[in-house]
Amino acid sequence: xxxxxxxxxxxxxxxxxxxxxxxxxxxxxxxxxxxxxxxxxxxxxxxxxxxxxxxxxxxxxxxxxxxxxxxxxxxxxxxxxxxxxxxxxxxxxxxxxxxxxxxxxxxxxxxxxxxxxxxxxxxxxxxxxxxxxxxxxxxxxxxxxxxxxxxxxxxxxxxxxxxxxxxxxxxxxxxxxxxxxxxxxxx
Amino acid sequence: xxxxxxxxxxxxxxxxxxxxxxxxxxxxxxxxxxxxxxxxxxxxxxxxxxxxxxxxxxxxxxxxxxxxxxxxxxxxxxxxxxxxxxxxxxxxxxxxxxxxxxxxxxxxxxxxxxxxxxxxxxxxxxxxxxxxxxxxxxxxxxxxxxxxxxxxxxxxxxxxxxxxxxxxxxxxxxxxxxxxxxxxxxx
DNA sequence: CCGATTATCGCACGATCGTGTTATCAAGGA
DNA sequence: TCCTTGATAACACGATCGTGCGATAATCGG
Numbered sequence: 465x466x467x468x469x470x471x472x473x474x475x476x477x478x479x480x481x482x483x484x485x486x487x488x489x490x491x492x493x494x495x496x497x498x499x500x501x502x503x504x505x506x507x508x509x510x511x512x513x514x515x516x517x518x519x520x521x522x523x524x525x526x527x528x529x530x531x532x533x534x535x536x537x538x539x540x541x542x543x544x545x546x547x548x549x550x551x552x553x554x555x556x557x558x559x560x561x562x563x564x565x566x567x568x569x570x571x572x573x574x575x576x577x578x579x580x581x582x583x584x585x586x587x588x589x590x591x592x593x594x595x596x597x598x599x600x601x602x603x604x605x606x607x608x609x610x611x612x613x614x615x616x617x618x619x620x621x622x623x624x625x626x627x628x629x630x631x632x633x634x635x636x637x638x639x640x641x642x643x644x645x646x647x648x649x650x651x
Numbered sequence: 652x653x654x655x656x657x658x659x660x661x662x663x664x665x666x667x668x669x670x671x672x673x674x675x676x677x678x679x680x681x682x683x684x685x686x687x688x689x690x691x692x693x694x695x696x697x698x699x700x701x702x703x704x705x706x707x708x709x710x711x712x713x714x715x716x717x718x719x720x721x722x723x724x725x726x727x728x729x730x731x732x733x734x735x736x737x738x739x740x741x742x743x744x745x746x747x748x749x750x751x752x753x754x755x756x757x758x759x760x761x762x763x764x765x766x767x768x769x770x771x772x773x774x775x776x777x778x779x780x781x782x783x784x785x786x787x788x789x790x791x792x793x794x795x796x797x798x799x800x801x802x803x804x805x806x807x808x809x810x811x812x813x814x815x816x817x818x819x820x821x822x823x824x825x826x827x828x829x830x831x832x833x834x835x836x837x838x
Numbered sequence: 839c840c841g842a843t844t845a846t847c848g849c850a851c852g853a854t855c856g857t858g859t860t861a862t863c864a865a866g867g868a
Numbered sequence: 869t870c871c872t873t874g875a876t877a878a879c880a881c882g883a884t885c886g887t888g889c890g891a892t893a894a895t896c897g898g
Binding site for chain 1: 673676677678679680755758759761762763764765766767771774775778779782799802803805806807808809810811813814816817818828831832
């Protein structure tokens with residue numbers, strides 16, 4: 465038997481190189497060669513784990529969503545219910561350096577998805593998951609009819625995220641805005 | 652004197668070709684050649700009006716924002732104050748086919764701006780303008796302290812727009828959500 | 839009608855793109 | 869130790885990229 469590597473793990477490693485290229489140089493700089501250079505592997509090796517560029521991008525898009533979803537699912541923040549809700553939602557927004565990179569990547573893929581049905585499908589799953597999270601939080605935070613609250617909360621969170629990514633709001637301003645909204649909901 | 656064309660007008664015509672390529676094929680398909688083909692001119696002619704590709708994209712980005720801003724500024728919808736506010740904001744969201752295309756273009760440029768400081772600067776002006784519009788509407792709609800209302804309204808509008816663009820919400824659902832929020836503000 | 843000037847085209851250049859193909863390397867069972 | 873087989877590198881191919889450049893067409897003052 466020859467040398468065998470864990471394909472799943474290697475694909476993750478290569479997807480992370482895609483993320484770093486997007487975060488550093490922008491989504492327009494993605495190519496097989498730039499990702500290969502970023503990962504430290506040859507373009508031929510990259511091809512061994514992804515048949516095409518589109519397959520690489522789809523995997524990188526799915527994985528950044530899965531990672532964020534899993535991270536948020538595992539959260540168990542301390543404090544009151546109101547504080548817990550704020551902490552969970554803060555993890556979905558570009559409020560620190562790491563989350564800013566993550567949001568930029570998701571946002572870049574979202575724009576690619578506007579012209580690529582395969583990517584768009586992945587994106588819709590992400591938004592459904594985030595809505596479900598908002599619905600779960602809304603159920604805990606306010607009594608009765610949580611769907612309307614969840615829809616608006618979802619819009620507020622994503623709107624503020626876009627405003628931070630675009631440089632329109634500072635992370636602090638967005639955090640304050642989210643807190644003010646949650647205070648109104650809870651109070 | 653030789654033949655002279657209106658450079659400003661020709662640049663607009665070429666920018667509109669950029670928009671059509673983005674709307675039909677996605678932002679990843681923009682190139683000098685695809686835009687030239689879409690516009691019906693040669694790539695050499697295109698170069699006569701834009702020195703570089705980046706200059707073309709920056710102009711197309713600025714123009715789509717300027718066009719939308721001017722269109723909204725000229726709006727004078729009928730009805731009550733509440734109805735007027737709803738009509739103006741609806742024009743900023745992807746709720747019909749034309750606005751959907753316009754929002755897609757802005758969104759695509761926004762993603763490019765994440766990796767291109769020159770484009771990012773244009774985008775910030777757009778968000779400032781949209782915030783000013785929300786501030787103006789908030790002042791009319793609710794008494795006292797309009798800044799907090801404007802910030803949240805701005806986030807709701809852009810959040811709903813993203814959800815429509817991503818296929819997460821139907822245009823009708825987003826319109827209903829906006830209406831519900833405005834009703835709460837006014838009532 | 840002519841010359842000056844602008845508009846437009848078409849192509850060439852080097853770079854880079856995605857994707858095959860081929861060869862070499864490495865590792866574990868026979 | 870050798871052989872099988874997966875891992876990896878290196879390169880070739882055609883296409884397309886942004887851009888520069890020279891030739892031609894079109895236009896109007898003289």
